[in-house]
Amino acid sequence: MSTVPAPPAERDARRSELRPTRAPLPPGLRNVLLALVLAAIAVAAGAVTLARGDLGVGPSDILKVLEGGGDRRAEIILTRMRGPRVLVGAGAGAALGLAGTLFQTVTRNPLGSPDVIGLGAGAGAGIALVSLVSDGPAPTWMGALAGSAIAIGLVHAATGRGFASPSRLIIAGIGVAAMALALTQYVVAVVLRDAGSQLAGQLVGSLNSRSMQHAAMIGIVLLVCAPLAGLLRHDLTVMDMGDEMADALGAGAVRTRTSAIILSVLLCAGAVAVAGPIAFVALAAPHISRSTLRLPGPHLLVSALVGAVILLVSDLAVQAVPLLDGLPVGVTTAGFGGVYLGILLIGTWRRNSA
Amino acid sequence: MSTGQESAPAPALSLEGVSVGYGEKTVLADLGLEVPAGRFTAVIGPNGCGKSTMLKAMARTLPVRSGRILLDGEPLEAQRSRAVARRLAMLPQEPVVPDGITVRGLVDRGRHPYRSALRRRLPGDGEAVDAAMAATGVAELADVQVTDLSGGQRQRVWIALVLAQQTAHVLLDEPTSFLDVAHQIEVLHLCQDMRASGRTVLAVLHDLNQAARYADELVVLHEGRLVVQGAPADVLDEQLLADVFDLDAQVAPDPQSGTPMVVPRLRQSAQAG
Known part of the structure; x- marks a missing residue:
């Protein structure tokens, strides 16, 4: 056996550039620390939203109201005005972040999110149609839910294999999204004309004039879906090695993918129902979690918190930053998330090409 | 046998x-x-x-x-x-290497079938992973990123995962x-x-x-x-x-x-x- 090459250890030594992982902290600790930092930012953004301006309610007032005391003014602001706004923002943001990370994990597509397969566009078309048929304060959330359900149903049927194949899912989704968008634009441009600008706000997602019912709705969606996502997490962890490896390890790739996409769609639909089709949070939150942690996923908790932070900070911006004043929050999420994601990606590319 | x-x-x-x-x-x-x-x-x-x-x-x-x-x-x-x-273990032709995973992290995935959502870690997992890495000669690479390895080393790591599956x-x-x-x-x-x-x-x-x-x-x-x-x-x-x-x-x-x-x-x- 004189032709047998050098033993493995000797050949490995030639690859001297092998670097040990730069891991100043153990992975578990990194996760927990990042989660705490994000939670702190979310709480701070919520507190500032409540406290700023003439109608501001400070932390001491909040405590008083919670204890049953406090003045009438503070109570109204907390339960009818800014309180629901902050709760809906945090809940919808968390739902979108969680939805995005579930979706990207099982499709192994970094550009995947429930938006890409037409959920947001379907919701938009639903909102536009509802505003056509009903006068006054139309139940937009019903239009949003029905529209997203129809869109996802169409995608499920169009792939021919349900949610089993990631590539078919995304191609069918892009088609359905385009049709929904065309329908929406038709309604806005041709039918509504003058009322179009008011509808435009609802179509990009907004946290204006939310109620405690909205907060309860997204709260229930999270209470149901988050524990289920937690149970699914075990099998989700091996999806990143490909379907065959996941199957070999007993994780049933198709079953896991279908469950994750159903959960993702439910979470996203919940967020759409209470805040409208807010773009980019579901897409950006998983990326931001991954690039910040640099650990194998899925980062369910961290992505949910990133989503909440993006939405709360963006909403604060549309209330407090002069140029953005009064815009629907959906306009700024893309701005904030997009800029941060861009910085992260440029940093990653520089590192990799160095 | x-x-x-x-x-x-x-x-x-x-x-x-x-x-x-x-x-x-x-x-x-x-x-x-x-x-x-x-x-x-x-x-x-x-x-x-x-x-x-x-x-x-x-x-x-x-x-x-x-x-x-x-x-x-x-x-x-x-x-x-x-x-x-x-x-029954299976090593596919082209499994995907997850981003940011270390050799030990990947081999540890072989323990997946023994765990569940509620039991994330079991006694004996560490020993099985160590033995699998030793048998395939990748023990000294345990903390290295898998994406940094050569094709030959990577294949030994995948085989270690299969061995850890026991x-x-x-x-x-x-x-x-x-x-x-x-x-x-x-x-x-x-x-x-x-x-x-x-x-x-x-x-x-x-x-x-x-x-x-x-x-x-x-x-x-x-x-x-x-x-x-x-x-x-x-x-x-x-x-x-x-x-x-x-x-x-x-x-x-x-x-x-x-x-x-x-x-x-x-x-x-x-x-x-």
Whole structure:
């Protein structure tokens, strides 16, 4: 056996550039620390939203109201005005972040999110149609839910294999999204004309004039879906090695993918129902979690918190930053998330090409 | 485990009239064969003969259209996915390396079938992972990022994952493809080690000489059907090479091992002209 090459250890030594992982902290600790930092930012953004301006309610007032005391003014602001706004923002943001990370994990597509397969566009078309048929304060959330359900149903049927194949899912989704968008634009441009600008706000997602019912709705969606996502997490962890490896390890790739996409769609639909089709949070939150942690996923908790932070900070911006004043929050999420994601990606590319 | 050929232990895997296909196309048609337990069996055949499809069906990635597959005598579809994964491991042809994962992290994934959502860590996991890394010579790379490794090292890490799964039977889909020849031999030696430790090894191999040299038994597939199965010396001859591989070759004993070695003949046209 004189032709047998050098033993493995000797050949490995030639690859001297092998670097040990730069891991100043153990992975578990990194996760927990990042989660705490994000939670702190979310709480701070919520507190500032409540406290700023003439109608501001400070932390001491909040405590008083919670204890049953406090003045009438503070109570109204907390339960009818800014309180629901902050709760809906945090809940919808968390739902979108969680939805995005579930979706990207099982499709192994970094550009995947429930938006890409037409959920947001379907919701938009639903909102536009509802505003056509009903006068006054139309139940937009019903239009949003029905529209997203129809869109996802169409995608499920169009792939021919349900949610089993990631590539078919995304191609069918892009088609359905385009049709929904065309329908929406038709309604806005041709039918509504003058009322179009008011509808435009609802179509990009907004946290204006939310109620405690909205907060309860997204709260229930999270209470149901988050524990289920937690149970699914075990099998989700091996999806990143490909379907065959996941199957070999007993994780049933198709079953896991279908469950994750159903959960993702439910979470996203919940967020759409209470805040409208807010773009980019579901897409950006998983990326931001991954690039910040640099650990194998899925980062369910961290992505949910990133989503909440993006939405709360963006909403604060549309209330407090002069140029953005009064815009629907959906306009700024893309701005904030997009800029941060861009910085992260440029940093990653520089590192990799160095 | 193996007590010799004459006592004929129960087969590790049996295929009974198995048909598998993609869309309109049927790849395996009414395929029947038995994979002997505790031995190293190599699957050979020309491209498109259904080798990889057969492994994917055994590993439950592709659904069986008709017929059935038995694992240790029990139908696969009647068993829980996780329970099967504790007895049958599969290394796909091109598994994906997750971003940011270390060697130890990847090998640890082999423990997945023993864990659940509520039991994320079990006693014995650490020992199984350490033993698997030691057996494949990657222990000193434990904290290195898998994406930084060479192809040969990476393949040893994947095999370590399969070992950490601690199954009685192992399927390998073209484990030597994309490797240079030294690393191919290294992987084949690991296959022999797995067999020596009592595991059933079933590997799809491209190189006929390597298959004849390292495997106990060959399974020859052609157009989705079993042509012949048996010891390399009994199976590999000039007629088979002509019929199945459409290859004009001489079969001579391997100077190292004495197993059949395929030596393609030179073209005759130059002499004729």
